[in-house]
Amino acid sequence: MTDLRGKFxxxxxxxxxxxxxxxxxxxxxxxxxxxxxxxxHDPGYTDIGEKIRGILLNPEHTNMAMRCEMLLYMSARxxxxxxxxxxxxxxxxxxxxxxxxxxxxAYQVGGDGLTVEEIRETADIAIxxxxxxxxxxxxxxAEVSMARVRPKFSLFPDDPSAGLDxxxxxxxxxxxHRQVLENxxxxxxxxxxxxxxxxxxxxxxxxxxxxxxxxxxxx
Numbered sequence: 298m299t300d301l302r303g304k305f306x307x308x309x310x311x312x313x314x315x316x317x318x319x320x321x322x323x324x325x326x327x328x329x330x331x332x333x334x335x336x337x338h339d340p341g342y343t344d345i346g347e348k349i350r351g352i353l354l355n356p357e358h359t360n361m362a363m364r365c366e367m368l369l370y371m372s373a374r375x376x377x378x379x380x381x382x383x384x385x386x387x388x389x390x391x392x393x394x395x396x397x398x399x400x401x402x403a404y405q406v407g408g409d410g411l412t413v414e415e416i417r418e419t420a421d422i423a424i425x426x427x428x429x430x431x432x433x434x435x436x437x438x439a440e441v442s443m444a445r446v447r448p449k450f451s452l453f454p455d456d457p458s459a460g461l462d463x464x465x466x467x468x469x470x471x472x473x474h475r476q477v478l479e480n481x482x483x484x485x486x487x488x489x490x491x492x493x494x495x496x497x498x499x500x501x502x503x504x505x506x507x508x509x510x511x512x513x514x515x516x
Contacts, residue, residue, distance in 0.1 A: 310435035313442040340373035363408030403480040
């Protein structure tokens with residue numbers, strides 16, 4: 298377990314792939330092993346980040362340009378890194394992140410001509426060059442993953458009359474979500490040292506044991 302101190306691990310994948318459940322399970326298991334661990338979610342987690350998240354996911358913002366979208370994600374990420382992630386890593390905590398730059402490389406690449414190189418260069422500034430030690434991609438066919446998604450977005454979650462809706466990204470067509478999955482796979486294949494693909498079409502327990510094996514093999 299001491300090899301995990303100061304490690305930064307990302308859980309990523311398409312909508313409904315089970316990554317958030319697996320991130321929470323990993324946090325709980327590490328806590329049971331008395332490993333100091335911090336679980337964050339991207340975008341958001343900080344006060345500033347949550348405000349940006351609200352702008353990004355608001356279904357009413359249909360006219361948002363893809364470059365604007367990418368830069369907003371990076372802004373929220375920069376705040377989370379400065380306020381939470383970097384201090385925790387410096388203290389030897391394990392940091393688990395539900396989504397990170399890998400999401401931007403899957404969801405925004407190609408939009409408005411955005412390239413992988415542009416996104417990575419922008420991300421390098423936002424995260425001050427602190428890339429994850431391990432990124433786990435939860436691989437599930439888009440049709441299956443989107444069937445799991447339930448409406449959850451609300452501008453005013455405390456207002457029972459506000460209602461819930463799919464967020465702006467979830468509302469995109471199925472072909473878009475299929476391409477997102479291919480973009481995740483391409484990332485993993487291009488950087489096998491830092492990425493692992495996890496088959497997400499198994500029981501939660503089976504997936505967790507696979508995740509645990511990859512995480513505990515980190516050096």
